[in-house]
């Protein structure tokens with residue numbers, strides 16, 4: 001890789017984007033495709049044939065030998081099946097490179113090995129992938145050669161969604177429809193489409209690959225299952241925004257280059273709060289593209305790490321005791337003519353449309369907090385949400401001083417007459433420029449925070465796709481808009497009706513607004529008084545998906561059928577049970593084969609020492625105390641190990657699904673902790689020479 005990167009030149013060079021399409025496609029075909037992209041008009045096969053041919057020619061110029069439909073089944077990662085472009089050999093023994101319109105728009109991967117949550121019996125194995133032409137195709141180049149990747153949605157033979165993308169596209173459609181309905185009432189006649197914009201910030205850890213390979217817990221589960229805290233954690237706050245070390249900087253440079261070529265606008269990078277933790281944020285994009293790009297970001301972070309002798313940990317909590325990783329999902333609503341509907345302007349109290357939309361979002365979040373919470377649930381996030389440094393598991397909205405003041409005026413007097421001013425930032429130093437201050441400070445403890453002109457949903461886990469949270473946000477906001485339109489469309493006096501509704505929503509939903517410290521114990525109490533749900537774990541939150549309220553909501557907007565929701569809940573329970581089962585088995589394996597034998601050996605060394613010291617006629621009291629302490633903890637660990645084995649075995653007898661998932665949560669997880677406790681204490685007193693794996697200190701500080 002060259003040292004100098006010309007970003008403008010390489011950006012998007014491997015993407016079949018608008019510029020390429022305009023250049024290479026016949027005018028009529030280009031126009032037809034644009035119609036499909038922008039208005040959802042169906043694409044005919046003849047047009048698809050031309051597009052496929054041009055796409056193939058372009059991809060071959062980039063070195064591609066294969067193409068793949070690239071999709072996101074419910075496994076949490078992307079899936080692909082590669083086909084080469086070659087056609088059957090001709091009489092002369094040569095082959096042609098071909099790619100038809102049919103192959104472009106439709107794929108038929110055998111769906112039986114992907115999770116379907118009971119939607120499909122194994123004998124009904126057919127699944128279809130369908131081209132999402134609103135997310136551009138790209139060529140991925142790596143050691144395996146180059147492949148044309150076509151973003152697709154994945155459905156069953158009977159049309160049920162088996163992936164992340166299908167419901168996402170459906171939710172975008174619902175939101176588009178309801179927002180346009182609302183905008184027309186407010187007199188907007190020009191906007192043709194409304195699209196949610198999403199910018200997901202990605203946090204991750206980097207560790208040395210050699211050390212990583214010696215940590216079987218990281219290898220099998222993505223997080224450490226044992227590990228005593230090193231003398232230094234993150235208490236000095238010296239890592240956050242600290243200068244980036246050369247090895248990491250070189251890594252980030254390659255990551256950026258790869259992403260830019262793929263048209264992913266990697267923008268911001270910095271060190272995060274915990275040692276060895278970092279963040280990458282792209283510039284926001286249209287919701288489904290942002291979701292695809294986030295998958296690419298995770299893929300590239302991992303791939304490039306291997307090239308640099310590093311390993312990238314995307315788990316939400318790779319290390320106990322320091323910050324975990326999240327994925328802040330920044331969300332706003334943009335019209336095709338470029339207006340951000342969440343832009344308050346300088347005087348939000350006068351911006352009636354903004355206030356109205358804001359109140360609708362409050363209503364949406366306050367009506368469906370459990371669904372939002374559930375959308376951020378994954379096994380790893382259980383260790384993060386509600387911990388001292390992550391958003392609590394309670395959903396609330398942060399509005400900031402200025403908007404909260406407007407809300408207070410609305411609630412107390414029925415109308416808002418003024419907005420708090422932002423003013424200038426006084427630094428007290430003449431040579432520093434006067435900065436215009438934001439009207440609102442930040443709140444890093446809120447799970448759903450309004451920041452300038454967007455909402456930031458901070459609960460999402462670092463390893464999860466951002467599809468599910470956006471499906472929920474899009475749909476619940478569409479629902480609030482739809483309810484409001486039902487009323488406003490009937491109103492005789494529109495202005496008065498808007499005014500009344502703003503006031504009504506403000507009063508009814510003020511309880512979801514919280515501007516204080518979301519990490520505090522007082523908030524937990526206060527939230528309880530307000531009647532806000534506090535769903536502490538993944539398994540406790542899954543039921544929200546299949547509640548009557550949820551089924552009604554998602555069916556109303558054709559985002560999910562009841563069967564689809566039930567299947568997803570089933571998959572969630574299974575995912576949880578499988579994840580904890582693997583963790584428990586990994587713990588048992590590591591403790592039995594590595595840790596306990598090492599400690600046993602160490603007790604032998606200590607015992608020999610005690611005898612030798614005594615034989616030399618000296619006092620062996622200290623040596624003997626250490627031996628006793630090690631033996632005591634060894635016994636505790638052995639007993640906990642036996643118990644964990646029993647609990648894990650019993651789990652296999654439980655009914656798959658909810659019952660089994662709860663067993664893992666209530667019985668196996670505590671048994672894992674009970675084994676970890678004595679082992680971590682042992683790590684602190686057993687000689688480092690005999691400890692069978694790298695420590696937290698080795699992993700976090702020697703990258």
Ligand code: ADP
Pocket residue numbers: 197198199200201268281282283284330331332333340451453454
């Ligand atoms: P902050 O520091 O407030 O978190 P940044 O400017 O760093 O905000 O942006 C964080 C993420 O939010 C980036 O991915 C950015 O592109 C995205 N973002 C910025 N504005 C919007 C918007 N209007 N809608 C959605 N995402 C946005």
Ligand code: MG
Pocket residue numbers: 201328456
């Ligand atoms: Mg942010």
